[in-house]
Amino acid sequence: MRLSTVILPVLRWAEGGRERWRRAEELGFHTAYTYDHLSWREPFRDGPWFGALPTLTAAATATGRIRLGTLVTSPNFRHPVNLAKELITLDDVSGGRITLGIGAGGSGYDATVLRAPGERPWTPRERADHFGEFLPLLDRLLTEDAVTHHGERYSAHEARNIPGCVQRPRIPFAVAAAGPRGMRLAARYGQAWVTTGDPRAAGGGTAEEARTAIRGQIRRLEEICAEEGRDPAGLPRVLLTGFTPDRPLASLDAFVDFAGTYRELGIDEIVLHWPVDGTMFEADREVFERIATEAPGQLA
Secondary structure (H helix, E strand, O other): OEEEEEOOOOOOHHHOHHHHHHHHHHOOOOEEEEOOOOOOOOOOOOOOOOOHHHHHHHHHHHOOOOEEEEEEEOOOOOOHHHHHHHHHHHHHHHOOOEEEEEOOOOOOHHHOOOOOOOOOOOOHHHHHHHHHHHHHHHHHHHHOOEEEEEOOOOEEEEEEOOOOOOOOOOOOEEEEOOOHHHHHHHHHHOOEEEEOOOHHHOOOOOHHHHHHHHHHHHHHHHHHHHHOOOOHHHOOEEEEOOOOOOOOOOOHHHHHHHHHHHHHHOOOEEEEEOOOOOOOOOOOHHHHHHHHHHHHHHHO
8 A cells, every 4th residue: 555645735845845845755755745736725815825837846856766646636727738738848847746636626616716706606517517527638738749629628729748648658647536427437537546534524524424424435436347348357546544434643653544444445555645734734744754654554
């Protein structure tokens, strides 16, 4: 099982940001991700919050081995043409260490920040519709030298992306999806699938109910992979923690039990939030670092 972390972009680079990404590499995490939002929920809404892709570019120059990525990017404020150019550059700067976590987006601040007064945000169906065109176009932009596309929601006219990604045929996609449409995109385009659990039960329910929900998601994902002619075993499953009733950072033993349970369900990578004091991600830093350094050996 792989163990990764997500570092919220809340620190100035010269005031702890650089050191945090370097420390993630020192601790041996497989990947260090960051959120791709313009702003996020409380209490982060009115505090420092930096851009994901510039942060990852800086992290790429401050590290040498650890993989880096978004968790997740969405169409809420991105266009595939601009995004492709930036991702190719980031993959080049990092020497081919980038993973793009990507999903349809949610209903938070990112969904409204670019809307005119009185203009409603996209509905869940509209977000899925945009994602359904966004992801295939992004796939083309990252694998072809020149792309022309005129769709219902996005256009690209002779968009050039030379020399392309360092990773071939392109950077890997980790597709976040809870419903069948997103899972089908994961089966077609993903190199991994990401879940946070059942979004309908966020903030409620029991740990057993959370496991049951994820077990059901994995079963649906396997069925969709079979329909798409893809071996489900070739699509790694990633769990972003922090959104189920579990408390995996309570202690090293608690995490090992948690990770072992989810490994049995079919999860291949667990992502832990780097502790942030005074927030829902508050945790003992010493315990967090013990988990990073000692848990992989116990789970081997």
